[in-house]
Amino acid sequence: xxxxxxxxxxxxxxxxxxxxxxxxxxxxxxxxxxxxxxxxxxxxxxxxxxxxxxxxxxxxxxxxxxxxxxxxxxxxxxxxxxxxxxxxxxxxxxxxxxxxxxxxxxxxxxxxxxxxxxxxxxxxxxxxxxxxxxxxxxxxxxxxxxxxxxxxxxxxxxxxxxxxxxxxxxxxxxxxxxxxxxxxxxxxx
Numbered sequence: 118x119x120x121x122x123x124x125x126x127x128x129x130x131x132x133x134x135x136x137x138x139x140x141x142x143x144x145x146x147x148x149x150x151x152x153x154x155x156x157x158x159x160x161x162x163x164x165x166x167x168x169x170x171x172x173x174x175x176x177x178x179x180x181x182x183x184x185x186x187x188x189x190x191x192x193x194x195x196x197x198x199x200x201x202x203x204x205x206x207x208x209x210x211x212x213x214x215x216x217x218x219x220x221x222x223x224x225x226x227x228x229x230x231x232x233x234x235x236x237x238x239x240x241x242x243x244x245x246x247x248x249x250x251x252x253x254x255x256x257x258x259x260x261x262x263x264x265x266x267x268x269x270x271x272x273x274x275x276x277x278x279x280x281x282x283x284x285x286x287x288x289x290x291x292x293x294x295x296x297x298x299x300x301x302x303x304x305x306x
Contacts (some may be wrong), residue, residue, distance in 0.1 A: 158202035180216035180270040184277035199238040216243040220261040
């Protein structure tokens with residue numbers, strides 16, 4: 118019921134004051150989810166080190182592209198808390214000079230609240246791209262990645278938990294490696 122209300126609000130372009138966790142029964146126990154996320158992110162630090170060594174194409178800056186809900190923030194289980202393996206990945210990226218870009222289906226009206234939530238969770242991000250309200254989730258995410266690429270970023274990794282985080286679009290290559298976190302068949306938002 119709670120999840121249906123949140124989905125209904127978002128579809129109308131409205132959003133709760135903060136992302137509302139849906140019933141934890143929708144997904145597995147938090148301890149399993151945390152283990153599964155850790156398994157997906159295993160080796161991500163080594164990937165960054167190897168990729169940074171190769172460098173960026175002329176005139177470009179390396180970047181990672183991150184989703185927010187149940188990717189950067191543990192929205193389903195502990196709203197506002199960081200997803201620790203993703204936070205470590207983001208911090209390692211920045212320590213190596215790689216930009217941290219945020220790409221979310223959250224509406225533009227949540228920009229300041231989103232910035233505040235990410236900062237409170239320990240994230241330092243370079244750019245945030247939110248849905249303009251005229252695009253579907255997929256179109257919005259693709260448009261954000263295109264805009265990041267047009268702004269001279271080379272996205273070397275894309276981290277998300279939904280298929281919409283990874284759809285590239287016709288003939289487009291908007292990122293390198295994927296870190297597809299669990300959503301358990303859509304049971305996590």
